[in-house]
Amino acid sequence: MVQTGTTILIVLACIFLFCVSPASAAITTIKPGNTVFLGEEGLDISAAMGPDTQIGWWASAADITTTSPTKTIDLNGRITSFMVSPSEFDGYLGNWYRLNSTGKSDGIAFLVADPNLVLKVEDATRQVDVELLKWIPTGDDIQFRIDTNLAQIASQRSAPPLITIKVRSPDGAIYSSLLNAAGTPTSIVNIPVTTMPFYTGAIWNMANPDIYAPGNYSLWAESNVNQMKDNYEVLGKTISKPIPLLNQGINPLITKATTVPTVRTPTQITALATTQTVLIPTVTTPSPTELPTSAATAVPSPSPKTPGFGAILVVSGMLLLFVFLRKK
Numbered sequence: 001m002v003q004t005g006t007t008i009l010i011v012l013a014c015i016f017l018f019c020v021s022p023a024s025a026a027i028t029t030i031k032p033g034n035t036v037f038l039g040e041e042g043l044d045i046s047a048a049m050g051p052d053t054q055i056g057w058w059a060s061a062a063d064i065t066t067t068s069p070t071k072t073i074d075l076n077g078r079i080t081s082f083m084v085s086p087s088e089f090d091g092y093l094g095n096w097y098r099l100n101s102t103g104k105s106d107g108i109a110f111l112v113a114d115p116n117l118v119l120k121v122e123d124a125t126r127q128v129d130v131e132l133l134k135w136i137p138t139g140d141d142i143q144f145r146i147d148t149n150l151a152q153i154a155s156q157r158s159a160p161p162l163i164t165i166k167v168r169s170p171d172g173a174i175y176s177s178l179l180n181a182a183g184t185p186t187s188i189v190n191i192p193v194t195t196m197p198f199y200t201g202a203i204w205n206m207a208n209p210d211i212y213a214p215g216n217y218s219l220w221a222e223s224n225v226n227q228m229k230d231n232y233e234v235l236g237k238t239i240s241k242p243i244p245l246l247n248q249g250i251n252p253l254i255t256k257a258t259t260v261p262t263v264r265t266p267t268q269i270t271a272l273a274t275t276q277t278v279l280i281p282t283v284t285t286p287s288p289t290e291l292p293t294s295a296a297t298a299v300p301s302p303s304p305k306t307p308g309f310g311a312i313l314v315v316s317g318m319l320l321l322f323v324f325l326r327k328k
Contacts (some may be wrong), residue, residue, distance in 0.1 A: 027159040030082075033108055034156045036279035037115045038090060039232025040225065048109045049079055052098040055109050064097060064105045084112060086232050113149060113231035115228060116309065119221040119240040120145040124202040127244060135246040138214065141181060141202035144188075150223055161225045165200075166229065170215030172264040178204040179211065206247045217245040 001079040030036060030045045046208040049055075056069030069090055075082065089112045122128070125140040136142065146163055154160035163186040167175040179186040186203040206212035221240040222229055229238040 004233055004237065011262060013070075026157045027161075030110055031156070033110065035111045035113050035152055036082075036084045037113050037150065037225070037228055038084050038086045039115065039228030039230075039238060041081075041231060042226050043082040043084070044080050045075070045082045045110065046079055050106070052100060052106055053079065054099040054103075055096045055107065056099045056103070057092045057094070057096050060094075067095075068103065069099065072103070073229065075175065077113050081232070090114075092234075105241065115223065115232075116147075116149050117148040117163070117187050117196075117221055117223055117238060117240045119219065119243065120147070121219055121243055122243060135248070136206070136245055138209075139205065139207040142204040143202045144199040144200040144204075144221075146193055146200075146221060147196065148192070148193060148198075148223065149192050149196070150225060151198065154192075154194045160194045161223060162190040163193045164189050164196075166220050166222060167204075168216075168218040170213055170217065179208070181207065185196040190267075198308065212247060214248045215246070217247060219243045219245055221277065 028043050030043050030048045034042060034048065036045075054072060054074050056073075057071045058064050058067065059070045062070060066124060073088065073096075077289060093112050095111055096109050098109045100106040106135075121136075121138050122143050122145060123136050125137075125145045145163055146165075148161070148163065149162040150163075167178065167188065169175065176189050177187045179185055180203050188200075188201070190202075191200065192197075220242040224230060225239050232238055246294045
């Protein structure tokens with residue numbers, strides 16, 4: 001019975017190794033025209049190189065048929081364990097060609113690309129990007145979206161790149177799996193990413209405060225495909241920009257306004273009364289030039305009198321009276 005059990009275990013182990021080994025080899029095996037990424041190491045580029053041992057890179061405007069390579073690299077001795085060194089290939093992205101013994105192009109070997117990695121956290125209950133709010137209501141379902149150009153590895157090398165999502169709790173703990181609303185755990189370590197973008201589905205729910213305490217969480221993604229993060233640990237390249245996430249029941253943007261009535265003492269009331277400003281309306285008298293000409297009323301001027309005319313009348317009257325008295 002023991003022997004039978006041992007035999008079964010050996011068979012299962014062989015099956016496991018048989019299934020895993022090709023996938024493991026595939027992710028490091030590069031065919032002609034495949035894309036390799038800055039930081040990758042341990043690549044077997046034999047199929048991409050053929051009999052050649054040198055590669056060349058031409059600037060975009062150069063003619064590869066008539067001009068010499070802008071940059072040449074000798075790969076002799078490292079074709080079966082090739083590293084895409086950032087110091088060697090950064091600034092020389094794109095097509096690299098095999099070079100024959102005369103230094104001429106012998107066909108494309110591979111493409112060198114700069115990896116990129118972006119993690120998005122989405123409220124699956126409300127269909128909103130959490131990064132815009134920095135907050136999620138306790139009890140809502142959460143899903144993750146991974147955007148990365150590493151997804152093309154899945155189709156080119158017959159094995160998907162593995163991405164790990166990091167979730168750090170308010171007390172500093174790092175989760176390796178998350179629970180959904182039903183309490184079902186889902187691993188967030190070494191997620192095989194096969195599409196661009198890639199969705200995990202609703203795998204996280206923080207309704208249970210005993211497991212997910214209210215507070216500030218931090219989330220990011222990492223890729224260490226063929227040790228690329230070890231060799232090229234750059235934010236946005238092999239590590240996504242961290243996302244802060246507040247887990248609480250009340251929207252932090254909503255605050256309760258508290259109005260406190262102002263109570264004044266008699267002294268303050270008296271002082272306030274004596275300092276009141278009395279507004280006196282200002283009356284402006286228009287100048288004569290400002291009066292409208294159409295409203296003016298013409299007043300006739302008195303006729304001028306001749307100077308001394310009244311005195312002559314008095315003297316004439318007195319003479320007439322004197323003549324009349326003499327006749328009497």
